[in-house]
Amino acid sequence: MGTKINEIDEIKLELKRDLRDSFSSDSVDQLNTKYLGKQGKINTLFKTLPVKTDPKIGRQINELKNLIQEMLSAKLTETMGDEQHSIDVTIPGTEIPRGSLHLVTQAIEEIETIFLRLGFVRRRYPEVETDWYYAEGLNIPKEHPARDDQETFYVGDNTVLTAHTSNGQLREMELKKSPPIKMINIGKTYRRQIDASHTPMFHQFEGLVIDKEINITNLLGVTEYFAKSYFGQDRRTRLRPHHFQFTEPSFEIDVTCGVCQGTGVIHKIPCKVCKSGWLELGGAGMVHPNVLRNGGLNPDECTGFAFGWGVERVLMMKSNLPDLRLIYSDDIRFLKQF
């Protein structure tokens, strides 16, 4: 009788150890077979009982069997709970949305790259500027309409938010002190305006080239190079006479329309985008002698050309955007396309 009692105690101890070491429902299943299966420890105990045995022993084995059943089922519940909460590395993760550069930033980078290839230096000059750099020094007298506060944001009597990037011309001349000068100033500009093709804040890129014998053909070459690089090799450009205070002569530059290929008609119907075959790129001209002087240079020794074109404008011309304001909307469906 004593040996059977010992065996019961040993089984209890072994079970304790086995339970401590099992962490999955599969291993609990195996313990079930080990202790309660046909060939399991409990059955073996019963089978090996001598014919004449104290009924107490039989009862104790039955109690042990019940105990094992209870403990195994408790362990099974525990391991199954753990398995439900554990990490399944095969489930696809939550996708974190990817950001991208804003389309204006992309355009600025593209424009910059084109001019860097021609040997220009990229600059950024103040967007809050004094009257001298913004107007007076650029040959714009006090009564000139460009100073009209309907157009310009004044932040003080003598200070404005720049309505063009041309202030960079004087600043670059002062910085370099002598030719050659070849800069592209890309920055923010501000005007009191808002409609489908104007926003109160927009960007301009201002080119300035000054050297000993710079002439209009140099301006034409750079303009053509830019138009073909940015819009496509099939585009052409032209100059139209215009007026700016800080250039003489002054021009507006046009680029052939990409929709009608510069013909102005599509299947005998006038082109809706340009009407004439040409789209306006922006202003340009030969730097006015007064401006050279105001920048500390001698107009008898050097000449130069300048141009100031809109980043959003070229972007619209290239992508055929219907409304400029879309660019500054926070509609992610629109922005995601770029």
Ligand code: PHE
């Ligand atoms: N500053 C002019 C504008 O904003 C553009 C321009 C720049 C014209 C340089 C001539 C030379 O429209």
